[in-house]
Amino acid sequence: MTALLVSYLDTDMQEFASRLREIRQARKMTQARLAELLEVDRRVYNRWERGASSPQLEAVVRIAQVLQTSVDALVGLEEIKDSTLVHNPRLHKLYQQMDTLSDEDQQALFVLMDSLVKRSNMTKLLAATA
Incomplete structure (x- = not known):
């Protein structure tokens, strides 16, 4: 968890916001739907995706789970993979x-x-x- 915290703290928030938007769109999910699944207000989520504010580490972990990706992909430590489980x-x-x-x-x-x-x-x- 310490390594995860360090990598998150070193993250460029604009890069995080850009990757968050890219992964959400690749999953064909709206901001409103993702906010609902994350149980956060859609305006809060919108600020995360614009880079206007940063989610807590626990929220980043939850975002990764919901989007079926890794925290490393969200924070730029690994390439974004097309992990869509269903291609049809x-x-x-x-x-x-x-x-x-x-x-x-x-x-x-x-x-x-x-x-x-x-x-x-x-x-x-x-x-x-x-």
Whole structure:
């Protein structure tokens, strides 16, 4: 955690703001939606993205989690990677909306997705052995 704190304190906030905006846009997320997921006021988030103010270290860690990136990518210590897990635009949009579902609905979705993946893998395995 100490190394993380030192790297964060050495960060150029304009660079951080620019990277934050770039990663958010790559994830096809609005400022309002990201602020909602981070549980911060959208005006506070907007100031972070403009470089007008700096988030606390804990908020930077949370931003990295929500954007599925690393703190190092946010602060400029590593290249920004395209870590979009879902490349199909329609599936990606649905994936982004999963957080809005109830816990029960999310669990049902996990069961359904697991079943479909297992069925697909089984079909591929059977085709390979035929």
